[in-house]
Amino acid sequence: MTTALAALTEPWSPAEFEARLRAVGQERYHDRHPFNVRMNEGDLSPAEVRRWIANRFHYQRHIPVKDALITAKLDSPRLRRMWLRRIEDHDGRREGEGGIERWLRLGEAAGLDRECLEANESVLPGVRLAVDGYVNFCRLRPPLEAVAASLTELNAPDLMRLRIDAFERHYTWIEQSGLDYFRTRVDQGRRDSGEALALVLEWARTREDQQKAVAALTFKCDVLWALLDAVQQPGQQDRDDQPELDGLRGRR
């Protein structure tokens, strides 16, 4: 009985904890979502690709906001410097640089107007809720859980490579320079997820904390999944005024 109880409450070894975190990604990451599968198989129409780009922009522009919320919770200069670099990766050090700018260029390469993307008007309700959910999670939860939620990125570099390949082969109507966002993220995602994993393994010393980290990562997988659900099935009204109709620079 004592042994059985201990098996339920003792911390997992670092190796088992890491394996459990990785298993969440393997089972629930959005690379398995039907919309992502169709994207990688070259099956999406131009309108669907544009709808995804426009709605994912809402996620992209909130990443540095959630990273600022996390930075404010970190209690050492070393950790804050580490997290500030993520904000710089997305916002750039000056106008015209950074991941958000690269995403806008991806939109332009796919024929979407920068002003329309920035105006935010065509963001689907489900995407708004999913992104709000992630930002508020990072606002309200302790650093361990907020950092653990970013561990979806353990899976991102592989998906990013598949995506670059799929876009180069199937979506040739998108100007190649637009893919720079994905190319840059392969290395950034690997480095960011490595750092975040080391912190989570160091901070979660009890079984309870380890379980909270696994739950945070599960939640984040659900955020990404819900975002694609919304993009895959926009309401009829949204379907009519999505930016593939509004913000297009003369290309259909």
Ligand SMILES: O=C(O)c1cc(C(=O)O)c2c(n1)C(=O)C(=O)c1cc(C(=O)O)[nH]c1-2
């Ligand atoms: O396109 C993708 O599949 C994908 C996934 C993820 C992710 O797994 O959270 C991120 C990104 N892209 C991304 O570009 C990005 O900057 C990013 C930051 C974060 C995060 O949670 O801090 N995830 C992701």
